[in-house]
Amino acid sequence: MQEWNDLVARWCFGNSRLIFAICAALAGIILKFCNIQNFGFHFVGNSFSGKTTCLNVAASVFEKPNYLISWKATDNALEAVAIKRNDALLVLDELSEMSASKAGEVAYMLANGQGKKRLDKNCNARETLSWRLIFLSSGEVDLNAHMAEANKISKAGQKVRFLNIPAKASDKSFGIFENLMGFQDGAEFSGYLREKASKYYGTASIEFIKQVLDHQTVIREQYKEEFQKLKSQYLPANAEGQDIRAFEHFMLVGFAGELAIKYGVICWKPDTAYQAAVACFNSWLEDKGGIGNDEDRQISEHVKSFFELHAHSRFFDLNGASDQKISNMAGYKSVYKDAVTFFVSPSVFQNEICKGFQRKTVIQLLIDKGFLLKDHNGDYRQQKWTPYGNKKVYVISGKILLG
Ligand SMILES: Nc1ncnc2c1ncn2[C@@H]1O[C@H](COP(=O)(O)OP(=O)(O)OP(=O)(O)O)[C@@H](O)[C@H]1O
Ligand SMILES: [Mg+2]
The missing domain is CATH 3.40.50 (Rossmann fold)
Incomplete structure (x- = not known):
């Protein structure tokens, strides 16, 4: 020794x-x-x-x-x-x-x-x-x-x-x-x-x-x-x-x-x-x-990068032309002055935004950070009129891209 x-x-x-x-x-x-x-x-x-x-x-x-x-x-x-x-x-x-x-x-x-x-x-x-x-x-x-x-x-x-x-x-x-x-x-x-x-x-x-x-x-x-x-x-x-x-x-x-x-x-x-x-x-x-908390950080980065990647190409602009050609659509968006709001389809929310994480945890974190918006009944799956009819969507503030 x-x-x-x-x-x-x-x-x-x-x-x-x-x-x-x-x-x-x-x-x-x-x-x-x-x-x-x-x-x-x-x-x-x-x-x-x-x-x-x-x-x-x-x-x-x-x-x-x-x-x-x-x-x-x-x-x-x-x-x-x-x-x-x-x-x-x-x-x-x-x-x-x-x-x-x-x-x-x-x-x-x-x-x-x-x-x-x-x-x-x-x-x-x-x-x-x-x-x-x-x-x-x-x-x-x-x-x-x-x-x-x-x-x-x-x-x-x-x-x-x-x-x-x-x-x-x-x-x-x-x-x-x-x-x-x-x-x-x-x-x-x-x-x-x-x-x-x-x-x-x-x-x-x-x-x-x-x-x-x-x-x-x-x-x-x-x-x-x-x-x-x-x-x-x-x-x-x-x-x-x-x-x-x-x-x-x-x-x-x-x-x-x-x-x-x-x-x-x-x-x-x-x-x-x-x-x-x-x-x-x-x-x-x-x-x-x-x-x-490392997991919170990971979720925030993952969700932000989803919108960075797809905000332009996979969301139908509700204020835009009616003949937009969108493939692999993830939902809708409305742009008003500088503010953007995303209306994400439930399947994309589940399969892509929550991928690798517990859905409950992602929802809670997005609510806490003020990115997931609730309707007047406190429901975070809201009804939204779209050119394709009345849809259930998750409403996410475009501020997510700024964080
Ligand atoms: N701190 C160091 N500075 C410069 N050269 C070093 C240092 N440590 C090791 N080396 C050189 O690198 C060779 C490999 O050392 P070692 O296997 O410990 O490195 P390593 O970091 O595991 O490298 P690798 O990622 O390639 O496996 C050594 O034979 C030595 O020549
Ligand atoms: Mg080595």
């Missing part, structure tokens, strides 16, 4: 992503004792920025670099590996190697901790595989962007268990590193870390497991106490549900690192792990666009 500390852990000094990755590996071991479900982190950023190097450093807590597996593995193979990584760390490299159409489902399955339901040859339900672990992943794009290639949308629930950490750690041009520890450049430092992580590995997890087992009855209470302190110190006051959940995930990782420091498993100074976890949480938050 001394060698791993001297040649790997010590060299992570001042590098939030490296420290955090090591702590995430250790956190897999305490999930059970803190009674917390699976979650994971995705290092996202440019090629040659040191993402895979960082995953190698994390893996060295348990094993040599072949502990890493590629996202390319089929989902069945991933289930088998996930079982092996129970109460530990699953490391998945290069998200883009998993097909865009499957990635969301697989990420959800991993975070959910349950494999697919299957039947045996007599058509009886086989026992479903389950696991509890933390996963680390890397990619040039995040899950959201990757899924979008297959026209899929990742759910807010998925995102809070699969948290993006931008690989670029600072304004300097060191990629995932903030401190090159005297090396000439990121490439040289990355080479050093990879080499040492492939030679010195495994010892930290063994010692940490021993210590955790000795302290297992008090860990949960300690974590709860620590979390309250961390919350009052580092969580922005206006944080909402999803932000708090994400903060919990980042801080559990920090807590695992601090335990390892306290137990003498890692040579870092106290508070090193918390500082790295806070730095990674802040980067996550900034990347997400700040405090606020």
Whole structure:
């Protein structure tokens, strides 16, 4: 363990992503004792920025670099590996190697901790595989962007268990590193870390497991106490549900690192792990666009882009000529001075505007924002006279395009 500390852990000094990755590996071991479900982190950023190097450093807590597996593995193979990584760390490299159409489902399955339901040859339900672990992943794009290639949308629930950490750690041009520890450049430092992580590995997890087992009855209470302190110190006051959940995930990782420091498993100074976890949480938050409900933001963007794309071509202008040729019609619009109002057909509202979201949630959000207009009875499906007769429509203010 001394060698791993001297040649790997010590060299992570001042590098939030490296420290955090090591702590995430250790956190897999305490999930059970803190009674917390699976979650994971995705290092996202440019090629040659040191993402895979960082995953190698994390893996060295348990094993040599072949502990890493590629996202390319089929989902069945991933289930088998996930079982092996129970109460530990699953490391998945290069998200883009998993097909865009499957990635969301697989990420959800991993975070959910349950494999697919299957039947045996007599058509009886086989026992479903389950696991509890933390996963680390890397990619040039995040899950959201990757899924979008297959026209899929990742759910807010998925995102809070699969948290993006931008690989670029600072304004300097060191990629995932903030401190090159005297090396000439990121490439040289990355080479050093990879080499040492492939030679010195495994010892930290063994010692940490021993210590955790000795302290297992008090860990949960300690974590709860620590979390309250961390919350009052580092969580922005206006944080909402999803932000708090994400903060919990980042801080559990920090807590695992601090335990390892306290137990003498890692040579870092106290508070090193918390500082790295806070730095990674802040980067996550900034990347997400700040405090606020991610799903609401996603819905707003999706609805706005629907109108940006189709406002001109798919809405029959009620004040325009009667021979307008509109294909794939989405509804009607009326333009009065600068104000536009859209009258959207119920099927388009359901199948396109609400696509990927709960209809109820979309309606409530549009009402709250003042975009979905109700009639004098408070009904948001209004009757509208059109050249094609009396229609039921959703009335949406053109202000949606300004937000
Ligand atoms: N921070 C860095 N700055 C400059 N070069 C780097 C940095 N980190 C790694 N490299 C170079 O990039 C090579 C690949 O490193 P690594 O696999 O860790 O990067 P990566 O971000 O995972 O890249 P990719 O997205 O292509 O998988 C290394 O061999 C090294 O030469
Ligand atoms: Mg890589």
